[in-house]
Amino acid sequence: xxxxxxxxxxxxxxxxxxxxxxxxxxxxxxxxxxxxxxxxxxxxxxxxxxxxxxxxxxxxxxxxxxxxxxxxxxxxxxxxxxxxxxxxxxxxxxxxxxxxxxxxxxxxxxxxxxxxxxxxxxxxxxxxxxxxxxxxxxxxxxxxxxxxxxxxxxxxxxxxxxxxxxxxxxxxxxxxxxxxxxxxxxxxxxxxxxxxxxxxxxxxxxxxxxxxxxxxxxxxxxxxxxxxxxx
Numbered sequence: 001x002x003x004x005x006x007x008x009x010x011x012x013x014x015x016x017x018x019x020x021x022x023x024x025x026x027x028x029x030x031x032x033x034x035x036x037x038x039x040x041x042x043x044x045x046x047x048x049x050x051x052x053x054x055x056x057x058x059x060x061x062x063x064x065x066x067x068x069x070x071x072x073x074x075x076x077x078x079x080x081x082x083x084x085x086x087x088x089x090x091x092x093x094x095x096x097x098x099x100x101x102x103x104x105x106x107x108x109x110x111x112x113x114x115x116x117x118x119x120x121x122x123x124x125x126x127x128x129x130x131x132x133x134x135x136x137x138x139x140x141x142x143x144x145x146x147x148x149x150x151x152x153x154x155x156x157x158x159x160x161x162x163x164x165x166x167x168x169x170x171x172x173x174x175x176x177x178x179x180x181x182x183x184x185x186x187x188x189x190x191x192x193x194x195x196x197x198x199x200x201x202x203x204x205x206x207x208x209x210x211x212x213x214x215x216x217x218x219x220x221x222x223x224x225x226x227x228x229x230x231x
Contacts, residue, residue, distance in 0.1 A: 002064055017055050018064070020044045038070070105179075112183045113138070115190060115197075123197070146184040156185055157218055160194060164207040164215065 006018035024041050026034050042052055059065050110120055117136035123127040137143045148156075153176060162172045176182065186205065189195040194211040197204070207215075 005064065014058075015056070017047070018059070021056075021059075021065075029069065033068075036067075049171055108179065109183055112180050113187055115187050146188045148185065148188050152185060156189065156194075157215070159189065160207055160211050160215055162213065163195065163205050169204075 002018065003022060004200060006015045009015045009018075021041065024044055025036055028034050029036075032197050038049065038052065045052065045055075047055065053069065056065070056067050056069075060067055100174070106124065110124075113120055116129075116138055118133035119129045119131060125168075131137045150224075159172065186195065189211075190197060190205070192210075193208055194214065195205045196208055
């Protein structure tokens with residue numbers, strides 16, 4: 001209908017402007033508000049910004065379109081309370097966010113892990129598998145190995161003590177180290193048989209006899225661990 005009305009206009013320049021406008025505006029604009037790129041419309045019509053805005057206002061006055069000038073396009077008016085139009089369950093949103101963050105943590109642990117990929121994935125879905133599959137990048141030695149130095153001893157000591165006491169992961173540190181470093185050290189402790197995995201996706205571990213023997217050697221000179229909560 002707009003195109004037919006433009007064809008009946010005696011003003012050829014205005015008719016051409018309407019034609020370019022129809023080719024520029026998305027078809028969905030006929031069913032609701034749609035953002036238009038005025039710079040693109042300027043290039044296609046050859047009009048300056050001021051003439052372009054005047055042309056749009058002219059078409060609005062004649063009922064051919066409705067539009068909001070740039071200075072008014074960011075104004076928002078709710079005709080009824082937002083909570084009635086868009087009900088939001090805050091508790092459900094927080095639960096969904098926690099689930100999403102937990103999945104992201106699992107994905108990052110998988111990416112950083114230096115233990116068998118197949119074992120990790122099967123454990124994630126509640127299945128059992130051998131410690132090594134012999135086919136993944138870890139088992140084939142193609143991953144980047146964890147480098148452990150003497151400087152890591154206080155952190156590893158703290159990790160073993162917290163795990164041996166049954167402290168949940170979230171309470172291991174007041175000021176935790178970077179997650180990638182922590183996951184790398186945990187994997188190294190598993191590989192060296194200081195820790196065993198009880199539940200891989202949930203990152204639950206238990207200390208082995210080898211770890212307890214090591215902690216007994218540390219005990220006489222243990223003056224506290226970094227970030228440890230007070231006894």
